[in-house]
Amino acid sequence: MNRILVALAGATLLATPVLAEDVTLELWSRQDTSGPLRPGNVVKAAERLNAELEAEGSDKRVIVEVRESPAPGFDEDALQLLRVFGIGEGPDMFIQAHEWICAFQQDGFVLKLDDYLAKYPEHFGTIFPSLWESGKCPDGTYAIPQDAEARMFFYNKKLLREAGYDDAFIEAMPERTMSGDLTMDEVVEIAKSVVDKTDAEYGILHRPSKGPDYLMVFQTYGNDFVDPATGELLLERDKLAEAFGWFEKAVADGVIPANNTSMEWDAIRAEFYAEDNAAFWMYGIWDLGSRAFPTYGLPEDEEAFFKDWGWIAMPAAAKGGKPSSLTHPVIYAIAADTAEPELAVRLLGHASAVDLNTDHAVTTTHLGIKPEQLDDPRYAAAWPLARATELLEVTKFLPNNPQFGDLNGIIYTAMQGVETGRLSAEEAADFVIDEAEATLDNVMVK
Template identity: 25%
Template sequence: MKKFVVLLAILSLLVVSTSFVMAQDAIALTIRCKANTNGGEGWRCDNFAQVEEQVEAALGIQLDLTLIQDDKDWGEYKNEFVLASEAGEAPDIILSGHEDIGAWAPAGYIMPLDELIAAHPEFADVVPTLWDSQMWDGQTWGVPQDAEARPIFYSKLLLADLGWSQEEIDSLPQRVLDGEFTMADLVATAQQAVDEGVVEEGHGFYHRQSNGPDWLIWYYGEGGQVLDDEGKLVFDTAAAQSALELIASFSDSGITRPDMIGIDGNILHADVATAESVLFYQGGTWNWANWARNFVADRGGNDYLLENMSLMLFPALNDEVGPITLTHPLSYMISSSSEHPDVAMALIAAVTTPEANNRHAIDSFHLGILNTQLESDDYVGNPAISQAHYMLDHTTAIPNDPGWTAWSNAWWTAVQAAAADTAPDAAVQLAVDQLTSELGDQITIR
């Protein structure tokens, strides 16, 4: 009995000792993601748990991952990262909008990733245009986690009511891509729909009702720049005025309702989702999931939308720019205070695969970030998202610059003014005054 007790004590010590060694050898990393888990976005963090053992085996280490996932307001979420960074308590990996690179990189909160990216062949599969949104000061500071496009949706039902043939309806995205159907054609078609009573007045074209990156497409589409070749902020008054003249014309001509700016989002989406009320709508690819789940579920959800609605690039406003869209990738960034950036990057590489990204893209109705996802049956078999993947080859993005928020707010001031019947040249001057007041010599007014 005495020998048994001694043996048991020795075994206990061995267990404790082994646990202690394992605990000492374990590499602890914290990853924080913002996600609407009810909207299928949980894979932003959950994918790391799926690849944890794979990375452990590849690196010969033990990992102790802490995954923090919540759906706080973006402002609060980002502010908490800033405060944690200043206190030296930031997570190793933070998921946020790529535009935060413009503020967090110069502040020293995140680290450049070029050398770490080069060590992982998985990243060669990322759609090339998405890397543009990860740059600041000539270096790469983030890895795209997801993508979307901001297209023009159109009702197949209402185009048919206008007398369009099935071939004309089905070929519309390609004709936009080829420059054969421009924004002028869209406006004319919307006007025809109103004039012929196919839609009510104001229902020919709906645009965004609130502030957001979508408004930048109008400025980009008229040839405007936000950053010059030296990386300095720019405001092009000629491009801005052309864009505002067009935006102001929508309600004046009756194709857009005069209360479009500020309209309740539920009213807007209820009008658009049925494909029976609004002919064209400038939105985001993520709207599709919202409509399928919350607005036309009783009609068949996704199947109903596929039958009655489609989407296309933002048609060309002029010959020089051509059709475009805008995407706003969320990005994985590594904190400059991380003690194990190589391990953090190995984890990011492990979730940057078709299998992992498909889980997120399909569940959350986001576009995939990888070229080879178009070779995946699961991805291609979901036309609600894969039909828009080509748009990433024609995308633009908001700039990574600390002054972007001020620039964006000034442009929004001008858009609201023009939509409310302020003369476009006066609306441009409102933006100029606001930009020079807030940014001074940090911006060039052309």
């Protein structure tokens, strides 16, 4: 582990008061090329905090030291950081995937933020209310959302038109979804019409590996996977069976291919983006900027894109129900034993400023955390972000439980079994419960 002094906040030694007290705050961050401004914005924020401290007449000045972790992913990084805290060597602040926050809370390593957040509404008061759920444990809030994502059903309007759906029907799909009128079963019906009435081979495609996206299906059927009172994993057999039943029906109707989980990523994208060979693609907004536009040539112009393409949130399970999306915020957190909790909170408040967060959002295709970012010309110009921000109103999260990654692996295995015909929906629900009870700790079953 190397320690890199990224920035000395303050101008120069000559500009620093003679009696200034330097306060070094150490920030733990993964070496993540996909999000360099996560720590970078904290470094920039120190300049703003120091100017504020000077105006207040304080003799304190903040120095930010970034401690870099070479961990390949957030799970590995979280486990490494827990070990570091365990030997008393933890940093003052850290950046982490939100689902790990309660692991740090359970071990007493992270600062409870509720009172601080209320004290500084100028920094935290306008963050989207839904995003705060990502930083909560049963007894309070322990993290600040740093960014967000949106996951959805993309769809090919050309194929829907070819299948006989008129423009009025097609253009009403997003609004019908948000109102609860469009349902999951209707998505299967639309996809089946495309397969039956056009040359397209696939109705719906999803990721071919373990990950978050397909969990939207389970959530729309009421599977939240965590008990809000205890934070323990929660499995509800009937709700699991209903979600697996949707996949079972989609495969039986020839909509989802039985071999979806053995397909290659590039092949799936090509079928949807380039070959006009799939009606729907369940994935995330970042895929437009990272793959659809540069690799597969979809139009980057907003009007041209929406002429032939579109997206909807995850529809309700039943008519009149609530739609949903899924986001996976990365969060800022503060160590429980930091010597300067107030300064750390203020520092992360400045790091959450509209302009700095927008710098990160537009360069990494992540959603912002505040509605004011919609007024930033740069954010507005990145129209996929601006348009997808509305999904934060209905978004959900992975459980803040460190065992959920293992549970997700069990769910994915069961989903493979359903799609390949080895398991019925009922058998898949039983499989998940049996495996979870045998391999995981403190699993509640209803």
